[in-house]
Amino acid sequence: MNSPTVASVGEHALIERVRARAGSPPSWVTVGIGDDAAAFQSERGTFNVVTTDSLVEGVHFRLDWTAARNVGHKALATSLSDLAAMGASPRAALLSLAMPPEFSVDDFDALIDGFVALGTELRTPLVGGNLTRTTGPLVVDTTLIGGARPRRLLTRGGGQPGDQLYVTGNLGAAAAGLEMLSAGTDRSSLSAAELDCVARYERPDARLRCGVIIARSRVARACMDLSDGLADGATQLASASGTGVVIDEARIPIHPGALSWSTRTSRDAVRLALSGGEDYELLFAVAPRRRRGFAGAMGRCQPVTATLVGHLTAEPGAWLQRDGGPVPLGRGFAHFQRG
Amino acid sequence: MNSPTVASVGEHALIERVRARAGSPPSWVTVGIGDDAAAFQSERGTFNVVTTDSLVEGVHFRLDWTAARNVGHKALATSLSDLAAMGASPRAALLSLAMPPEFSVDDFDALIDGFVALGTELRTPLVGGNLTRTTGPLVVDTTLIGGARPRRLLTRGGGQPGDQLYVTGNLGAAAAGLEMLSAGTDRSSLSAAELDCVARYERPDARLRCGVIIARSRVARACMDLSDGLADGATQLASASGTGVVIDEARIPIHPGALSWSTRTSRDAVRLALSGGEDYELLFAVAPRRRRGFAGAMGRCQPVTATLVGHLTAEPGAWLQRDGGPVPLGRGFAHFQRG
Numbered sequence: 001m002n003s004p005t006v007a008s009v010g011e012h013a014l015i016e017r018v019r020a021r022a023g024s025p026p027s028w029v030t031v032g033i034g035d036d037a038a039a040f041q042s043e044r045g046t047f048n049v050v051t052t053d054s055l056v057e058g059v060h061f062r063l064d065w066t067a068a069r070n071v072g073h074k075a076l077a078t079s080l081s082d083l084a085a086m087g088a089s090p091r092a093a094l095l096s097l098a099m100p101p102e103f104s105v106d107d108f109d110a111l112i113d114g115f116v117a118l119g120t121e122l123r124t125p126l127v128g129g130n131l132t133r134t135t136g137p138l139v140v141d142t143t144l145i146g147g148a149r150p151r152r153l154l155t156r157g158g159g160q161p162g163d164q165l166y167v168t169g170n171l172g173a174a175a176a177g178l179e180m181l182s183a184g185t186d187r188s189s190l191s192a193a194e195l196d197c198v199a200r201y202e203r204p205d206a207r208l209r210c211g212v213i214i215a216r217s218r219v220a221r222a223c224m225d226l227s228d229g230l231a232d233g234a235t236q237l238a239s240a241s242g243t244g245v246v247i248d249e250a251r252i253p254i255h256p257g258a259l260s261w262s263t264r265t266s267r268d269a270v271r272l273a274l275s276g277g278e279d280y281e282l283l284f285a286v287a288p289r290r291r292r293g294f295a296g297a298m299g300r301c302q303p304v305t306a307t308l309v310g311h312l313t314a315e316p317g318a319w320l321q322r323d324g325g326p327v328p329l330g331r332g333f334a335h336f337q338r339g
Numbered sequence: 340m341n342s343p344t345v346a347s348v349g350e351h352a353l354i355e356r357v358r359a360r361a362g363s364p365p366s367w368v369t370v371g372i373g374d375d376a377a378a379f380q381s382e383r384g385t386f387n388v389v390t391t392d393s394l395v396e397g398v399h400f401r402l403d404w405t406a407a408r409n410v411g412h413k414a415l416a417t418s419l420s421d422l423a424a425m426g427a428s429p430r431a432a433l434l435s436l437a438m439p440p441e442f443s444v445d446d447f448d449a450l451i452d453g454f455v456a457l458g459t460e461l462r463t464p465l466v467g468g469n470l471t472r473t474t475g476p477l478v479v480d481t482t483l484i485g486g487a488r489p490r491r492l493l494t495r496g497g498g499q500p501g502d503q504l505y506v507t508g509n510l511g512a513a514a515a516g517l518e519m520l521s522a523g524t525d526r527s528s529l530s531a532a533e534l535d536c537v538a539r540y541e542r543p544d545a546r547l548r549c550g551v552i553i554a555r556s557r558v559a560r561a562c563m564d565l566s567d568g569l570a571d572g573a574t575q576l577a578s579a580s581g582t583g584v585v586i587d588e589a590r591i592p593i594h595p596g597a598l599s600w601s602t603r604t605s606r607d608a609v610r611l612a613l614s615g616g617e618d619y620e621l622l623f624a625v626a627p628r629r630r631r632g633f634a635g636a637m638g639r640c641q642p643v644t645a646t647l648v649g650h651l652t653a654e655p656g657a658w659l660q661r662d663g664g665p666v667p668l669g670r671g672f673a674h675f676q677r678g
Contacts, residue, residue: 137474
């Protein structure tokens with residue numbers, strides 16, 4: 001059964017489909033989908049915290065590898081992760097799609113459904129957006145508006161020499177999952193841990209609750225999310241803080257599925273964690289005297305855990321501490337070059 | 340002299356370029372460009388009013404016809420127009436670019452400069468965004484966050500039968516300007532009025548001040564901006580208001596350059612006004628008893644004027660009143676089908 005294309009259905013009908021799928025907005029949304037702009041009340045006493053992110057077909061996802069519903073989920077999750085890294089709570093979302101004319105209405109609906117389902121779970125309504133056509137690949141642009149209390153914001157630049165670096169959860173899963181998909185691996189040949197890597201790549205979880213708990217407890221000095229891998233994240237946090245950084249290779253928590261996949265393909269699992277990206281874990285810089293407070297706050301983040309992976313230094317530079325001595329940390333890769 | 344490409348410069352360096360060009364943000368911006376998200380205070384006592392818009396190369400603009408600086412200007416102006424149509428004031432902007440690797444750094448800088456220059460003029464700082472690569476055309480996605488006071492919002496759906504429809508400025512200019520550009524017309528052969536059409540297409544003005552004045556005066560029941568032409572705008576406003584609409588052809592204010600261009604090319608100037616789009620004028624529905632109040636408020640919008648072009652009706656349907664009798668108004672065109 002062939003689905004009609006978005007071009008054959010037209011902009012007005014597509015907007016109606018989005019409105020129907022998004023459901024009724026909460027009472028604090030004054031103007032929702034379908035007007036010139038959306039209007040809503042902020043939570044009392046909060047700053048606006050805003051972020052925007054793009055997923056480009058062929059660069060960040062492929063519809064022949066992953067379902068459109070997952071693309072919708074991931075589009076929102078990547079932006080949620082940016083808010084988590086600031087310690088902010090999401091309030092409302094905008095979704096802008098540039099679509100090739102032949103994009104199917106079934107995939108359009110599924111993408112919206114994936115976005116809305118995650119938004120509903122997190123009480124973050126889709127309040128507006130934009131639809132246009134493109135001669136190129138599908139571009140999914142998400143904007144999230146959230147809120148945080150003054151002096152409870154976690155930026156990248158607050159770290160100081162001697163601060164300890166903690167990472168939530170474990171790393172390398174998304175990059176391993178992407179490799180499994182791009183190698184065309186039969187899912188039935190994958191272990192449960194390896195399948196979890198595919199899930200982490202396709203439907204990442206943002207560490208929202210954890211970011212807010214740590215920000216409110218004021219037990220971390222700096223934070224960012226690891227969208228581009230630990231090497232890039234640590235380097236950027238250190239650079240914004242005006243410090244250097246050392247990561248201890250032996251301490252990096254690697255996802256068990258990424259470990260077994262690396263063993264299977266005879267490669268280095270640490271590389272996946274350092275430069276794989278898309279894990280959307282959080283990296284915190286914690287003053288030594290706040291260590292206990294941080295551990296206490298992390299206790300309230302369960303089941304999410306945090307692992308000590310390194311520290312900030314007074315001397316500039318980014319290093320990986322290895323058995324044989326320190327080596328340059330490198331920069332992982334930037335989204336722009338590799339996508 | 341060849342400019343380097345964005346791919347050769349890389350994401351981090353590009354973000355630094357944006358930060359340098361955007362300048363220092365105002366004091367109410369707590370976190371600006373370069374962190375996981377931006378943070379800023381709303382104006383006291385306002386709702387958030389948010390909108391997002393895309394410009395796609397080859398669909399909405401062509402870099403061989405128009406300078407990259409104008410693309411940056413237009414990207415912000417189209418979103419400003421959406422806020423104007425709500426009666427909201429802009430507060431902060433986000434800019435998301437999906438760029439082909441060969442996009443030049445000179446064009447990148449010029450696009451940012453055009454965006455920032457208009458933002459500075461309107462005290463709307465660029466506070467963040469996203470950069471990514473694409474295998475397709477350049478996609479410029481703008482998000483604007485603005486504010487409006489409760490009960491001062493102008494939506495599309497507030498119109499009632501008998502309301503008079505007013506349009507600001509004049510129509511058809513942008514569509515005529517696009518025709519001049521796409522026909523490859525030598526600019527030296529164009530009259531001053533015709534050149535103004537090109538300028539209106541390339542660097543549209545949003546009717547921001549007018550939208551806010553009319554909203555605060557509470558003299559209009561409904562409003563939308565005419566991004567897709569008068570026929571589409573009138574039809575959508577009527578549909579959202581649950582009314583019909585009649586537009587009086589003889590009253591449509593047509594831009595003098597669009598008139599002379601139509602004469603030159605032996606075509607119908609009214610068509611440009613009805614379905615040309617991109618004029619970014621405002622369409623207001625005004626209760627007859629508010630006519631005087633509306634005229635008074637418009638007096639404070641000078642040099643912007645408003646012209647009575649039709650009215651809302653109890654019977655559904657959208658009609659164009661012509662000399663020989665009414666004809667269906669049609670729908671202009673939707674952005675999605677034509678771009």
